[in-house]
Amino acid sequence: MNKTFISFLVFVGTLVGFHMGVFPIFTPKEPTWVINRYVYFLCIIATLIIVNIVLRLKPPISLNALVVWSLGFYFYKFILYPPIPWTLFITYMMLWSIGTFLFISQDEETFREFRKPIVKMIIGEYKLARIVVFAALPILVGFGTYKALIPKFQEPVELRTVHPAPPATTRVHGKTYTLETQKNPYRIDEQDKYQKSFPFLDADKQEYMKNVTEGGTVFFQNCHYCHGDQLNGLGMFSHVFNPTPANFVDPGTIAMLRESFLFWRVSKGGPGLPNESTPWSSAMPPWEEHLTTEQIWKVILFEYWYTGWHPRTFDDESSIVGVKE
Numbered sequence: 001m002n003k004t005f006i007s008f009l010v011f012v013g014t015l016v017g018f019h020m021g022v023f024p025i026f027t028p029k030e031p032t033w034v035i036n037r038y039v040y041f042l043c044i045i046a047t048l049i050i051v052n053i054v055l056r057l058k059p060p061i062s063l064n065a066l067v068v069w070s071l072g073f074y075f076y077k078f079i080l081y082p083p084i085p086w087t088l089f090i091t092y093m094m095l096w097s098i099g100t101f102l103f104i105s106q107d108e109e110t111f112r113e114f115r116k117p118i119v120k121m122i123i124g125e126y127k128l129a130r131i132v133v134f135a136a137l138p139i140l141v142g143f144g145t146y147k148a149l150i151p152k153f154q155e156p157v158e159l160r161t162v163h164p165a166p167p168a169t170t171r172v173h174g175k176t177y178t179l180e181t182q183k184n185p186y187r188i189d190e191q192d193k194y195q196k197s198f199p200f201l202d203a204d205k206q207e208y209m210k211n212v213t214e215g216g217t218v219f220f221q222n223c224h225y226c227h228g229d230q231l232n233g234l235g236m237f238s239h240v241f242n243p244t245p246a247n248f249v250d251p252g253t254i255a256m257l258r259e260s261f262l263f264w265r266v267s268k269g270g271p272g273l274p275n276e277s278t279p280w281s282s283a284m285p286p287w288e289e290h291l292t293t294e295q296i297w298k299v300i301l302f303e304y305w306y307t308g309w310h311p312r313t314f315d316d317e318s319s320i321v322g323v324k325e
Ligand code: HEC
Pocket: 162, 163, 218, 219, 222, 223, 224, 225, 226, 227, 241, 243, 244, 245, 246, 252, 253, 254, 262, 265, 266, 269, 270, 282, 283, 284, 285, 287, 299, 300
């Protein structure tokens, strides 16, 4: 067998043997014995030198460089104590690599000698090495990346109640509203025949469309930052919030809620939510502090008009309850 290869095996064997067998002895639980880690490291180096001399291996400079570089890596990764941050590790390793390279390229002779095995490997004289470097290593790296990237745990179950049970009544601007029976004072048709109407176009619906337009103004002055200018919950600030702002286009939000529920939610916002809707606090502001009662009703009217949803009505509710029973 080739002497270089034996020398390489000696190096790998020594390192693995020491790391598996001897390392734990030199690194006991209590950290008072710090100095012994370095004694251990010196032992590895001594073993390598002695074995190489005894077996008269005379490894070539490229292998020496590999050994020196790997020992540096091993030292910074496992020996140096306390462990250093990753960025510092990279910095040290860069300096160490430069040092190793200087050692290789000290004169033309050594540099040529260093290049020789690499060139031979590339042109195919060392078949096994070529397979390892060009096939096995990339596969290994790819596999390592894959292992590092796949999620190791399941997403936590969402324990938050998105649409909590509303209180029986809510008090806004000094007036108490009973949510069971409260309707949007600006809605003229529960089934909303005016969905297809547009401001200024339909003469007979002008009053209704005026309210919708005013609600739209309120929306674009206050809400679109979070709920998005298409009401899809993707406003410019939406990405920083957890829970994210509600997407009114989604059938799971305002489409299945009553207007009185929205009135309560818009007036009281995140701070008004009952405990079952925690643990994450909602960023939804309590709008009663900034808007009049009329503005709140109008912005709700606008949200339904824009998305084309019908608010859930009391008739719907009884029929749904009926289905459940
Ligand atoms: C600072 C960001 C922010 C602004 C501004 C904001 N909201 Fe919200 N809103 C949220 C978040 C976050 C949620 C979802 C969490 C929750 O239910 O409280 C939400 C939820 C809602 C809900 C409940 C929907 C449901 O499905 O239960 C309604 C209704 C609502 N917002 C209306 C409005 C209106 C109307 C305005 C403007 C007057 C507005 N929001 C402005 C962040 C915001």
